[in-house]
Each structure stands twice: as C-alpha cells, then as structure tokens.
Amino acid sequence: MKFEEKFENGGRARRSGLYLDDTHQTNGKPRANGKSEVYITQEANGKSDVPRKSLNTYTWQEIQRHTQEADQWLVINRKVYDVTGWADRHPGGRRVLNHYAGEDATDVFRAMHLDQSIVQLYLKPLLIGELAPEEPSQERNKNPQLVKDFQELRMTLETMNMFSANLGFFFLHLTQILILELLAWLILCHFGNGWTVTIVISLLLTVSQAQSSFLQHDTGHLSIFKKSKWNHLMHKFVMCHLKGMSTNWWNHRHFQHHVKPNIYPKDPDIDVGPLFLVGDTQPVKYGKKKIKYIDYEKQHLYFYWVALPLLMPVYFNLQSMQVMYLRKYWADIAWVSTFYIRYFISFGPFYGIFGTVLLIYLVKLIESPWIAYVTQMSHIPMKMSKEENRDWLSTQIVATCNIEQSFFNDWFTGHLNFQIEHHLFPTMPRHNYHKVAPLVKSLCAKHGLQYVNKPILTAFGDIVRALKKSASLWMDTYYE
Template sequence: MKFEEKLEDKGRLAGRSQLHLGEMHQANGKPIANGKTDTYEKQAANGKSNLLRKSLNTYTWQEIQRHNQETDQWLVINRKVYNVTDWAKRHPGGHRVLNHYAGEDATDAFRAMHLELDVVKLYLKPLLIGELAPGEPNQERNKNSQLVEDFQELRRTLEASDMFSANLCFFFLHLAQILILEVLAWLILCHFGSGWTVTLFISFLLTVSQAQSSFLQHDIGHLSIFKKSKWNHLMHKFVMCHLKGLSANWWNYRHFQHHVKPNIYPKDPDIDMGPLFLLGDSQPVKYGKKKIKYIDYEKQHLYFYLVGLPLLMPVYFNLQSMQVMYLRRYWVDIAWVSSFYIRYFITFGPFYGIFGTVLLIYLVKFLESPWIAYVTQMSHIPMKMSKEENRDWLSTQVLATCNIEQSFFNDWFTGHLNFQIEHHLFPTMPRHNYHKVAPLVRSLCAKHGLQYVNKPMLKAFGDIVSGTQWTKHYPE
C-alpha cells in the first residue's frame, strides 16, 4: 500500500473514531446510558467559552499590524492576539524570532518550530490580550486562505500518520558512526605513528566525523529524539559543543531566525554576510548609501571559492561562536566547548604536541568547510531573495529553498538536507521521513502554482556561484 493511501485510510479511521467518541461519553470507565450529562457538560463548556470571549478585546488586522516594532510586538496565533513585547527577551529561541513575526499571523511558524505545545501554551496564557474581530479572516488579507488551509490540513494528516516521531535507532547509528571514526583515527595514529601520510588519512576520518556531527546536531537541535527534553538538550550540547567545538546556543538563535524568514533580508542571518559578500538587491543598496566598498563585489561569486569555501568553518563560524559565548556569558557552552579542545589535546597531544594539535584541529575544520558550505548554501543561495513580503508559511519556505535529487549517497553526504523544502516546512520532523512526505508536498505546491525545485547535486553546487543572487553591480 502506498504512503498516500495509508494516509487516506488513517484519515477515515480518525473520522470514525471521532464520531464514536462523540456518541459515547465515559465516566469512571463506564459508558453513560443517556446524553443528559453530555449535554450539560457541553453547555457548561460553551458558557465558559462565551464568558472568556466576552472578556477579550477584539482587534482588526489593521490594528495588529501597527504593533510591529521591537518595543511593541503583537502577533496572532490561531486567531488569538498576544503581546510578546516583554516576553521576547526571555524567549528560548531568541528575541529576534518573535520580532520577525511582530504584527503578523504566526500560527504556522509557531506550530512548525515548537515541539512541546502543551508546555508552550502555558507561557502564552499570560500574554493573551484579545482575539481577531469576528469579521476578520484567519490570516492577513493579502494571503491565500485556501493555500493556508490546505497546508494546515496536510500537517494534521502527517501528524495523524506519526510522521513526526523519531526513530531512536536511526540517530544512534549516526552517532555510532561518528564515534567509530574518532576512535579509528586515534587507533591508526597509535599503530602507525604521526607521519604525513597517516596524518592526512586521520584528518580525512576526522573531517567525515565533523561533517556528520554537523548534520546530527542539526537534527537534535530541531527535534526531540528523547521523550524527555532535558536528555535531548544534553545530547545537543554533547554533539555540538563537545564533538564539534561550537556553541549550541549560538547555533540555535542564528538557525531559528533563518528558518522563520529564509532568504529575507535582513531577517535571515545566513544571507547577511556583508561586507565580504553582498547578496540580492537590498544589501548592495545599503552599503552603497554608506559609501562602503571594501572589495570588487562584481567578482564576489568567484572569490567565494577562495574565501567562502575554506574559511566558513575554521574562521567565520569559530570566531562568531566564541564571540557570542563570551559576550552573552554562555558559561555552560564555554565549559562544553572547552571539553572539545581538552579531548583533542589528550588524544593527539602526545603525538603532535600542543601546537601540532591546534594545527590538526584547524586542518580538519579547513577540510570540512567546503563540504558544509556547499551543502548549506546549495538550497538557498540560488533561490529567491527579497525584503519582507509577509507571505504565508508554505510560500515563504518553498520560494527560498530547493531540493537535491535523492540517492543513498546524497542522503548521507548532505545529512538529508537534500530535502530542504520538507525540512523547512516541517523543521521538527525527523529526516528519515522526508522522502515519505515529499510527494504530498510536491502535489500541494502544484495545486497552488508554486514551483517545487528538485535538481541534481552537481548542478546545485554550480548554481551556488552562477546564480543571479550574487551582486554583480554595486551602486556608487
């Protein structure tokens, strides 16, 4: 039976289950013989709902959209209006994520980015200030309500089909792969010594380990592999900080912004790489007005090979991670990252000494950098970049992302980031389910006239530097 047919069957079963539950109300484990109690409870619930509704203020979209500043942030989730101005500073995902949706409907973004909805809703209650006026649509008037409804229905179908449950064995096998590579590199060094040939080979093993650690921490940062969030939190620290030597908090705050507003300048930090690189139409105008011109930007798509590829991991990400940890006092992350360097000095120090071990660390990061740069940029750099246009969730993600053709190697080499469209639409979905939902997403895009881009990997690599998003002309 095909996956789509299974979904239809489950949908019909869910519908029958709901009817059955509606007909039978249980008290103390026994079915009620008549509907009087059921009717009374419904009336009581409706009374409470009406009382709550009367106590809430009602707002129009025009009123809500005025509250879109950092010092005055309102947003809408499921027709309820929330004032998140003061809460933004305490938001676990960072204050900027909330600011990016100020004055907008954030229903789909909220559902996409949060795992434990019951817990999150407790934090929302004190922030509730009202609801949309009865005559107002669920989303802003510029959005296609049918498209939004169809996407939300797709999500409900996938949730009913258990597509958001992680396979624990799948992720532990990937962790085992990483640890085996690390141990194998050390054993080879112990047996054969620290000659140039051996050093290059163990550098290759460690590079593969580092790249796969990047993909694994990305999974753990998004979804809950363990039922208890504290274990998921610790595992993310272990993989990102201890195995990679980068701050988990820094990654979270940066990456979540990218997810909620991909390729939207200046809200997506992944495309804000000035003054070294300028992308799209907005950034060169910004630097042009300030009369800032450090480099010949008409050649930046070419020097990307010389600068962007080799220096992304060892220089840009490393320095930014250290800077953020220090300035924001992420002491736990600092301790975990320190354990990464301590482990390397203990493991490889006896063979290479302190200076040689530092060189080994940066050699591995230097070799890993082009791999990660290609994988992370191939799905976004060639796609549409724009200022804020307040599009619906589906359009925002599909226009800014593209997929890479599936194969066993492509899945492994990219950590399943070749399914970038599905990942962006459903960030908390485990990657082993992307290929199952891809046909449904493609069908939905076709229905609403959205281009679902899927290309070979080598073409995607080439499109990084041949795309139209690189600024070729700099305004004087």
C-alpha cells in the same frame, strides 16, 4: 526552564506580579479597543472551567501597529499575544519573535515547537485578546485556501506519524561518528604521527565533524526524543562536545533563518556583506551608494578561496566563541571546553599542544567546503527579498530548493537535500522527508508554486552563478 501559572481572582493569570486580563496595559495605555464584552467560560490549568469576561477583540489594522521590539504582538490561532516582556527569555532568541510581530504566527509556531502542551503554558499569561469575529484568520493579503490546505497537510502528516523519530536511525549516525573518532586515534597510536597518518586521521575526523554537524542539526530542532530535556542534552553533547561550538549561538542564529529565510534583514545567513553581495536588492543598494569595499565583480571567484575554506574555522568558529563570551553562556563554555580537553588528551601526546591546535583547525578547514556547499546550495540561488508577509508555505518554497535523492546525496547532505520539507516541517525527523515530499510537491502544484529539485553538481554551480549575477547587478548600478 520551568514556568508555573496560577489563576486567581476569578480567572486572571498572574505572572511575575503582572495581571493579564481585559484591562492589561503597556506604558500606561489600555489595550482594549472599546468593543462589547460578554461572559464566557474559559479553561484554567487544564482542570476546571472558570467564568470570566471575554477577551478584548482587535482588528488586523490594530495588531499591525505593534511591531517594535518594545511593543510586539502576534496572532496564533486567532488569539492575540503580547510577547514584549517574554522576548528576552525566549529559548529561540528575542529576534525570532520580533520577526513575526504584527503577523499571524500560527503556522510558524506549530512548525518550530515540538511539544505544544508545554509551550501553551508559556503562552497563556501573554494572551491579551483575540481577532474580532469579522476579521479573517490571516492577514488579508494571504490566500486563505492555500493556508487551509497546508494546515490540513500538516494534520495529515501528524496522523501518519511522520513526526515520530526512529531512535535506531539516529543511534546509527552517532555510532558512525564515534567509530570514526576512535579509528583516527587507534591509527595514530599504531602508526605514529607521520605525514601520511596525519592526512588519514584528518580525513577521518573531517567526516566525523561533518556528520556531527548534521546530527546536531537534528537535535537542535528537537526531532529525536519525545522529552525536550533529552534533546537539549544531546544537542549539547553533539554540538559542544563533539564539534566545539555553542548551541545557544546556533539556536539564535539558525531559528531566525528558518522563520524568515532569505528575507532582509531578518535572515542572518544572507547578511554576508561587505564581503559578498547576494540576491537582487543588496547589490543594487551598494551600487547606488557607490560602495566598493572589495572588487565585487570577482566575488564569484574569491568565493572559492575565501568562503569555502574559511566558513567553519574562521567565521562560524570565532563567531561562536565571541557570542559565548559576550553573552556569558557559561554552560556552553563548559561543554565546549570538554571538546578541546578531549582533543588534547587524545592527540596531545603525539602532536603537543600547538600541533593539536593545528590539527583541530586543519580538520575544520577541510570540513568547511563540505558544509559551505551543503548549507548554501539550497538558498543562495533562490529568491531573496525584503519582508513580503507571505504565508508559511510560500515563504519557504520561494527561498529553498531540493537536491535529487540518492544514497550518497542523503548521506553527504545529512538529508538536507530535502531542504523544502525540512523548512516546512523543522521538527520532522529527516528519515521521513522522502515520504512526505510527494505530498508537498502536489500541494505546490495545486497552488502554482514552483517546487525546485535539481542535481547536486548543478546546485553547487548555481551558488557561483548566483554570485556572478549579483555582481553584475552591482556593476550595472555602480558604474552607471
């Protein structure tokens, strides 16, 4: 995706025939708020200074009126941007932008974008003003000292080179995946397709698929290569070719989860109704409306025979296919096709077409509990709420928890046992999480935020305990 920006007529930015300057309008209404204007010098194209009028200034009260899909503004580093027209082309999906409409998005913008210089090119034409001098940099309900301390921590970590990836680390993980795939095929070639061999190769392919899930998660956050196009290609290779699922589907879903974790209705990962009711709000809502699609008081029990085995082969797999088809993600469809072609070529001669399809779904069925536990143990037991407009640090801390570090836990979870650090710094390579964890924990202690770190088996059990608690809330309101 490329973008060209030209400055004409005294420094106005032109994009698709639309001039964005001090008289920029939407729906025929001027954006200016009547504040005085002075002339300043502004950098253009990164090469020369061009005189132009100052930007319009806005109060937080004015900015917070623009929160709808058809009219959304956000603030980054005290600059006000109208992202309405850009939302449909946003690589992370339009909903991510709307989730921060009317808010300060400085920290989430920095967290989610690895290459700031490229993103700035997209931002410049969207600039419509800045915060008035008397306005604070964040909304008034936020703790400015906490925000400042977190931003200083991020700068410290950048100075420590914590956002630079060790390519050898990720190459070893990719090698592990490819060796497991090759080993499964060689065993099948040598011993034939008996039941014992089928079980062995299914387990090998399951480990390969699970580790592919973690590796695609790394590439999806653009944390491996310095050039985003290489991350993009690697993400396609791992997610589409090795796993058979859509990268665009994953991006649009997963980035919403990151920017607003455990927040209704912005985080799609907690939108699991009507099958499950999670948190404190949703069960009460269903109970008051006397909604009982399923016997929710037993949801902590049917979690074992519904959510665990069906998350990957049914829910995620079918949703990925549906999104690819309906939104016409042709590149993803082509890449995913190579996954099935590879399986049919490798295993078709032994199992036939139908048998190969069954093998694929058997592997996904075995992988599903693994991925379900890893992805849910750090969020389901944590706080879920409606939008409270918290600062970035607080938003992530209350919705995530860590799992104790060990060699096995690191490998088994793909380092997502450091969920707090991953959520605070999504573009940080996972091999650096353990290095920054003490600094994050110290900052949380300074501001009275609870930094939760628990044993892995306790975390598994907390999923079920949280579901049981939510079921009790539903029963209390449903039967009252």
